[in-house]
Amino acid sequence: MRISSLTGLLLLAAAPAFAQDAAAPQDAPDTAxxxxxxxxxxxDAGNCRLTFVARNQTGTPLDQVAYEFAVFDTSGRVTQIVAFDFGAMVAGKTRILQFDVGGMACGDVSGIVANDAIVCTVEGTENAGICLSSLAARSLxxxxxGI
Incomplete structure (x- = not known):
């Protein structure tokens, strides 16, 4: 896994593991x-490795998309603000990505909230509006x- 900083945040990036067709979130609109x-x-390093299935159903190719997330512990306190870089997402693409939340076991994480779209590039232009307004989240x- 590659680790670098982005605007003072912890940015964890990973290559997609594999792609598969999986059921879409039940309440997600067709353009999400x-x-x-x-x-x-x-x-083994004491981190919580999260596996995400991301689907670009917006109808718009995204050159780059990254979100800022707040991580909550079991007492409801925000323990970390992290950024996960989902990379380029062509329209209709499904990607499976993994990111580590450093220094926390999964049993210590009660929730994750999408705080903001910190990078959202469409046709070379920054356009955070589509990435945040079309975001639909769920957990298995x-x-x-959530959002």
Whole structure:
């Protein structure tokens, strides 16, 4: 995994593991950028590795998309603000990506909230509006995940 900083935030980027067809979030509109928290597993390094299924159903190719997320512990406190870079997402594309939340076991994470679209480039122009307004989130784990 590649780790770098972005505007003072922890940016964790990963290459897609594999692509598969999976059910879309039940309440996601047909024009959504869907992010599903599909799995969470502890690593040997003591981090929580999150597996996301991202689907670009906006009808617009996204040159680059990254979101800022707030991570909550089991007492409801925000413990980290992280940024996950989903990379380029052509229209209709599904990608499976993994990101680590450093220093936390998955059992210590109660929820994750999408705070902002910090990078959203469409045809070479920054356009955070589409990435945030079309975002739909759900979780298939015990960790709550939302907007």
């Amino acid at each position: 950028f869907e992010i599903e928290l599909n799995g969470a597993a502890d690593t 784990t015990d960790i709550q995940f």
